[in-house]
Amino acid sequence: MAEESRVTWRQAWKPDLKSCPWIPLPVSENQFWLKSHFQSDSMAISIFDGVHVWSESNTVEDVSAKTKLYNPNVEAPVSKVLQHLKECLQFNSTKGQLRVHPKDGDRKLLLEVTSNLTGGVPFKWKFETEKKTEETISEEITFPLLCMVSELIQREKALVSLLKRKDSEIDDMRAGGAKASRKYLETVPFNHKGFQQERVQSKSFEELVKKRGQNCFDTEGQTLYKEVMVTSAWIDRPQHENNFAAEGVAETLPVNSDRGKESPSWANKVPPSLLPQDATTSAGSSPAGSRNSSPRKSFSPGKLEEQQTELLRREALQRKLEEAKQKQEAKPKKKKKKLF
Template sequence: MASELEWRRRWKPDLRACPWQPLEIGGEKYLMKTKFSIDNYEVLLTDLTSYWHEIMEENAMKKRIQKLNPSIEAPVVRILDHIKGSLEKTTKGTTLTVLFKTEGDDEKAKLSIKSELAGMPFLWHFVCSSAEKSMACNHSTVPLMAMVAELTRRQKELINIIVSKDKEIDDYKSQGARTSRKHIETTVFDETTFRNNMVTSKGFDNTVKKLGSAAFNTDGQDLYRQIMTKHAWVTRSPTKDDISDSLDDDESLNAGVGPSLPSWANRVPTSIGRGSSPDKSSPEKSPVKSPIKSPAKSPGSVGSHSAESTPTKDTELMRRQALERRLEQDDAKKQEKPKKKKKKLAF
């Protein structure tokens, strides 16, 4: 399974992950979110009572461009970039208007942008139809509840940090430390007093009067984006990419490990055993040599080996002999220093 960082690099955000942007048109306040690509866009507009939605694909967009701006010839990506910029930052000469029209059971909202493109007048209409009821929940209610919960959690974390800082300052003062300037000294933090002060503060009155219109300032938009991105991660479904990544990881872990390479159990020569180690109770005796190095003592084994000799077996024989010589040298060192703690060989 891919990590969250890898998933974020591949993930393509949808409209749900795009934060709301406040718009004030004709004295009325709206919220709008958009998702632009190189050849299409998706937009959601609300006055917090009703929601209007539009998806515009490339072919339909070309027709609308030709109808509204017949004298302008520009690539669709250039037009989209201009429309997006007009919404994000209203410049001099750019005006926004909203008109509502009821067609049967559908109420349409037409958001018009008048601006200039390359020195020429440019007009664009977002023609939005009534959005599905579920969009209000998925794009506003649930994300806003998640933002409140996350801000509450962060407030508790900050309170814990402040309490810890007060303990640290108290410890410094008990050792004679003092502030260099009297006006920067703070009182001990009390959570109950803090909450009561917030309720009676002027800032609280201003926030209530604005009814959350500042909820989607720069910080609010960033928090909304973080929450919706995390929501997409925790509610994701296993994809083919995740499965393939998992298979790739398994292959990379198993690379070079298989029947073609001997395990550690097979790497230990059969001649190494309890019987091949020297008698540690008699240090004056020389280490017992292996049968491979003593053909006179075990002619049968040598003959058998020479009869079946191959380059691979010769290499294995040399490796085993080198390992045995190293073990014999280690045993000899141990016999010279019997007082030191004996170390075990790890294979």
């Protein structure tokens, strides 16, 4: 049941910049790492130099204004500009050239992007990131790396145990007269301590230390970092999300405190047919002497279930109406000139 709840939660959970993995940013002799999160109407990035973290977020209005400032001759929808920037900042991307330099001492860090659009039209952009607090470094660097190292240690232990069982299986087969079909396929029993000693004395280990962990966020490192951050979000999720996920109805009931929007006035109303008799009569004008004419009726569990079902139906209908309205408003307007 817990695993099903986690799957349900993850299907409804929306990633943010914090959960995005770091990628190497080869812009100079100094090593930088970058993480970015793009949506159809916004974007956010963070840069890490091994000591500090800088971040910037842009809304659709910010992106539109910057497009006019840096590329006055470019006419394109915001969504297309965001898509182009996303492609320029992807891991191992060759679509653009990147440069980083400080501003106002180390309080700000500028990331400049230069590239060409369709047809060879020049395009440039500047991210003006601001220095973050030590708490951000702890949450997005220190804590995830500690979790990653702990997980890799656990994986090594599991693999060593598996190798020992494989060696026992091979020994058993050899005792029964089995042999490898090729000489080069034969192996000696695995020696864990010898393997560790060999690794720390190897040239590759020395080179790894010289590079100061530049390869930490390769493809495998990015995947593990993301899994750590997603699991952390699952553990730290609000209690109401835990309750909804456990019932298999995550994202079904709206949480007004999180969304900052009030539900329609009728959303929390129960149909008169589902109310107790005394509640329906007290809502309107009642004839004289009706208060004591009949005993008060209790509200049965069956009626409560009917109320909850009706509320869910109405709230689902309201969400469908809102989504349809958002899709209608999000339809892109026709452009006379398209550069993408």
